[in-house]
Structures are given as structure tokens and as C-alpha cells.
Amino acid sequence: MPAIPSSFDLLAHNAAAWDRQARADGPWSQAVDSAVIAAARQGRWHVRLTPGPLPAHWLGDVTGMRILCLAAAGGQQAPVLAAAGADVTVLDLSAEQLAKDALVAARDGLALTLEQGDMRDLSRFADQSFDLVFHPIANQYVPAVEPVWDECYRVLRHGGALLSSFFNPAVFITDRDPAYAGQGLMRPRYQVPYSDLTDLDEAAVAAKQAQGQPMLFGHSLASQIGGQIAAGFVLAGFVEEMQTPARFEIEKFMPSFIATRSLKL
Secondary structure (H helix, E strand, O other): OOOOOOOOOHHHHHHHHHHHHHHOOOOOOOOOOHHHHHHHHOOOOOOOOOOOOOOHHHOOOOOOOEEEEEOOOOOOHHHHHHHOOOEEEEEEOOHHHHHHHHHHHHHHOOOEEEEEOOOOOOOOOOOOOEEEEEEOOOHHHOOOOHHHHHHHHHHEEEEEEEEEEEEOHHHHOEOOOHHHHHOOOOOEOOOOOEEHHHHOOHHHHHHHHHHOOOOOEEOOHHHHHHHHHHHOOEEEEEEEEOOOOOOOHHHHOOOOEEEEEEEOO
16 A cells, blocks of 8 residues: 555545536536436436446346445436436545536436445445445545455445446556657556555646646556455456547557456355
8 A cells, every 4th residue: 555645635635636627527527417317217328337338237227226336426327327216325525526416316306315435434334235336437546445345345235246447557657758658659667556646756746736636546456356356256247448539658559447347245
């Protein structure tokens, strides 16, 4: 686990950064419209772990299913699942992201339970509270993911599923200097596990703070996949997806996104 400077409040910083992104209607903060909700009520719906469609058999019929959308607010996933018939709880660090879900719920008459908190601490929920945990592209905002997997395992019923996605750790190893990208070059610079707070120099960290950008952590596959297995899960599905268009040179050659479906037997 990367060391966090004692004077830095990571949770407060990342919450504020995501509040800012939500107010700016970033890609993961654009609430679905009423037509999407109406279609979901009629059985025509999909949700995303990665930019592309989720394999349909990973979810199936969600009617009556108790679902925890973990670090997944933003008015996109949870309202659709609720409209499709699920009993949905959302836990997210950002109040503004949760407000997106509240907006859709109020507008379209949906029942959603909204909770603000840290994805690593699900102590407010009893053991075996949920049938499914839906956890898309979020754990790069915490310095260690093993507590996330442990808590997901605890709150799932036996036979329940964890659907999660995360970045391929290779995305974090290269220097992002535009001068290299302009030449079509990749310069390996950072080791995995990666941490903005310990791998960037002080000026770069200060710039991210000043710009209100969230702090990122690149976790190893040993933590991402091995951590799920160590928590007790059995891996039952695996998907990779390319980033289109590529943001970094390395993304032209390998998938950035990994999604897993894991079961608590």
C-alpha cells in the first residue's frame, strides 16, 4: 500500500474533485433522461462496467434483486437498475454524484437508497445484505483495493455476484509527457503499484491539487484479481476492452479496461 502523507486528506480531496466533475457534467456524471428510464421499465436497458455494453448474461433479470452500486453514483447506472425492477442502494464518496441519482429518482418516481461514504468501509451494511455488487471503474481512487474486495464479499449473500471493472495496470507505467506521445514513443517510468502521491514529484502533485484533479492509484493484477480470490470470490467472467480513442500511446496497443464477474459460492 502506498504511503499517504499524513497532512493530506485523500478522501476530502477526491470527494471535492468528483463534486467538481459532477457539476461539469463529466462523462460519468451525465444523468440518463426519462426516455431511458421508461425503456428500462419495459425491459429494454443496459448498464456499463466499461465504455462498451455489459455482457447480458452477467446480470440477467434483476427484478427484486438487492443491488449495491458501489462508488457508482452519477445518475447513470443505479436509476436504470431501479427502473428495471431492482432494489438499489448507491454508496459514493461524492455528494454531487449522489445528487445526480437523486435528481433522476425524483424526476421519474424511482426508489433509490443513497449513501455517502468510502468504498472501503461498508460497515453500515449487515452481512449478506445484497444479491449483487456493481462496482465500475472506481478503485483507482483508493490506495489499497483489498479492503474493497473483503467488504464486498461480506455484504454479499452466498450465491451473490460482484461485477467490477478497473484499469489494466500497464496504463500507469509510462511517462505521459506529450513530447513522447508526439513521437509515438512510450517511456516506461513508473512501477506498479503506482501512486500519484508518491510517484509524482512535488510540483506535479501540487498542480493536481490546484487543478482539483482526483489522486490516482494503479493497482497490480495481484491486488485486483488475486485480491478478489483471496477474499473468497471465484472468478466467473472476464472481459477486456480497448480505450477508443486512445488517450495514451500504450492504449493503441492493448486494452485499458478489465471487467470481472466474481461469485460468492
